[in-house]
Structures are given as C-alpha cells and as structure tokens.
Amino acid sequence: MKSLEEYIALAAESHGHMCPGQVLGIRMAMLGLKAIGIDDPGKYRKRLLTFVEIDRCATDAVSLVTGCRLGKRSLKFLDYGKVAATFVDLETQRAVRVVARDDSREKARTMFPELAEPHRQQLAAYKVMDDAELFTVQPVRVKLDGHDLPGRPRTRVACEQCGEGVNDGRERRVNGRILCRSCAGEKYYEPLSD
Known part of the structure; x- marks a missing residue:
C-alpha cells in the first residue's frame, strides 16, 4: 500500500x-483494508x-485507494449521507464498516486554532490525528446476493413495457409482468x- x-x-x-x-476517504480506506488483512489493493482487487455511504469527496478517495470502481461492480454506492464505508474481502468474508467520527471536527479546531477556517483546520488535523480519533471501526457481516458481485452480468431481461434491458435482478415483477424500475413507478426522471 502507498503512503x-x-x-x-x-x-x-x-x-x-x-x-x-x-483525507478522510484515504485514511478510511487504508484503515479498512488493513482491518480485513489486505495490504496491497492492486494485488487483491478481485477479492x-x-x-x-456518501456521494462526496471521501468516496473518490476511497475508490482511489482501493481500486474499486462502479463500472467494475466492486464499488457500491448507498445513499445514506454518512461518511462511512464497508470493506469486504470476498475470499475470507471478513468485513469492517469504518465511520468518520463527527467529534473529529471539534478536535481539529482545538488542534489548529491558528488556522481560522474550519476547512483548513480539518485538512491539517485529519492528516495527523490517530485513527481512533477519526474513525470508529466495526466488524460486520455483509449479506451478498450473487447479482451484487463484481464481474459480468448474471442475468438480463427485457422490460415488458418499454423493452429496455435490465441486468442483475434489478427488474420488478408487477401483476405477473417483468418491468424495469422506471416502468414499475420508480422513475427518478x-x-x-417532443
């Protein structure tokens, strides 16, 4: 692992x-990988x-450190609004959830009072704070469906209403029909x- x-x-x-x-995302990923016994994410990327749990800067950093990507299906986004991530070793089933502690913001302010802006205080402090001051780490079990694993699509069906293809069990069954989520009433758009 890099420094x-x-x-x-x-x-x-x-x-x-x-x-x-x-900085939080980098340190979160480094800590999570260490906790599940992966010291070289490049070597073990398929595991x-x-x-x-958030679509902010930390997620880009987690992806950078782990090598996990949405397009490779090794990075999963859950819109919980929390600076948190769960790291799973698919071979051993070891998993940990790492959460950024909210009280680290106050600790950053007391560590670097000479830096007037909270942003600058946090940037400086998060580089040097102990892991335990920044994060809580909890061993967890993650229930994985075969459709959620990295790799090629496991299944593909066509929506009976719009005809669009749907991969990996993401379709809905409504009144005996196979529908995509949009046609089943879950449109985000x-x-x-014309």
Whole structure:
C-alpha cells in the first residue's frame, strides 16, 4: 500500500483539489483494508468489494485507494449521507464498516486554532490525528446476493413495457409482468414531450 502522502498527491490530482473529505476517504480506506488483512489493493482487487455511504469527496478517495470502481461492480454506492464505508474481502468474508467520527471536527479546531477556517483546520488535523480519533471501526457481516458481485452480468431481461434491458435482478415483477424500475413507478426522471 502507498503512503498517506502518496495517496494525498494522487487524490489531489485525480479529484482536482485537496479537501478534508479526501483525507478522510484515504485514511478510511487504508484503515479498512488493513482491518480485513489486505495490504496491497492492486494485488487483491478481485477479492475486494467496497460499499460507500456518501456521494462526496471521501468516496473518490476511497475508490482511489482501493481500486474499486462502479463500472467494475466492486464499488457500491448507498445513499445514506454518512461518511462511512464497508470493506469486504470476498475470499475470507471478513468485513469492517469504518465511520468518520463527527467529534473529529471539534478536535481539529482545538488542534489548529491558528488556522481560522474550519476547512483548513480539518485538512491539517485529519492528516495527523490517530485513527481512533477519526474513525470508529466495526466488524460486520455483509449479506451478498450473487447479482451484487463484481464481474459480468448474471442475468438480463427485457422490460415488458418499454423493452429496455435490465441486468442483475434489478427488474420488478408487477401483476405477473417483468418491468424495469422506471416502468414499475420508480422513475427518478420525468420524460419531456417532443
């Protein structure tokens, strides 16, 4: 695994800037990987599955460190709004959930009072605080469906209403018909008339 400083440089380049969330994500991933016994995410990338609970800067950093990607189906996004991630070794089934502690913000303020902005205080503090001051780590069990595993699609069906393809068991069965989520009433968008 690379050093914190190396990951910070890579994250700033990849994400476009450096912020406290990036540092949290890097450290969260490093800690999570260590806790499940993966010291080289590149070497063990096919064994690793990561769930992230927020769509903010920390997630980009977690992806950078772990090598997990949405497109490879090894990174799963759950919109819980929490700076948290769960790291799963698919071979051993070891898993830990790592959560950023909210009280670390106050600790950052007391550590670096000379830096007037909370953003700068957190950025400086999160690089040097102990893991236990930044995170809680909890061993967990993650129930995985075969459809959620990385790799090629396990199944593919066509929606009986719109005809669009649906992979990996994401279809809905409504009144005996196979429908995509949109046609089953779960649209996140509203079609516009031409």
